[in-house]
Amino acid sequence: MELSELRRLVNSGEGTHIEFKKKVADPLKITKEVVAFANATGGYLIVGVSDDGKIDGVREPEGELYILEEEIRKRCKPSVHYTVHKVPLNRNIHVLVLEIKESTQKPVFLAYNLKTGRGKAYIRVADKSVQMSKVVRNILKESRRELIQGFSYGVNEQWVLRYLDEHERVTLKEFSEKAKISQEDAEAVLVSLTVSNVLEVLPSEVQDIFRLKPNA
Known part of the structure; x- marks a missing residue:
């Protein structure tokens, strides 16, 4: 250099x-x-x-x-x-x-x-x-896989996508509480949607922020 x-x-x-x-x-x-x-x-x-x-x-x-x-x-x-x-x-x-x-x-x-x-x-x-949070670590692990299994847009996936159509962002805690589902189920949905390039994550030591990926 x-x-x-x-x-x-x-x-x-x-x-x-x-x-x-x-x-x-x-x-x-x-x-x-x-x-x-x-x-x-x-x-x-x-x-x-x-x-x-x-x-x-x-x-x-x-x-x-x-x-x-x-x-x-x-x-x-x-x-x-x-x-x-x-x-x-x-x-x-x-x-x-x-x-x-x-x-x-x-x-x-x-x-x-x-x-x-x-x-x-x-x-x-x-x-x-x-x-890194556990969620972000799981996203990185899943992203390493050569083949990503497809998933269906179930009730929870549809909920978070509708929510993000009206709001700029969501956290794991917000998703879990507002959708009235466990944090484990909410985490699984956010990981799948992020790995599939539907959402993007902004890591934070406080709370990770998820939002729709541009052109998703």
């Missing part, structure tokens, strides 16, 4: 596909961003740039990269694929750019407990990395 391309990325600011880190001070926290990009559509983790977009670079980039790559190797389950770009600012100072690939084995988890492998899954939403 050339310095001109790095500047173009930095000038774009942090967002869905770009995250700045001044240095590898907390490798676990940075690995969370890696997982979030892998669970979304990929992105650039740029080390050596402050939150305000100032390109300072890092000294001893090899050491910083080693620490970060070890954390990624140990904690990303399944493995995350990425490309490393070292962009020199001068002889001693570089900016590290990790180009994270979208995972083909979603959801990817960040293993907090290395002995048990237990962890949490995150996904990139705007300029934040948020923890």
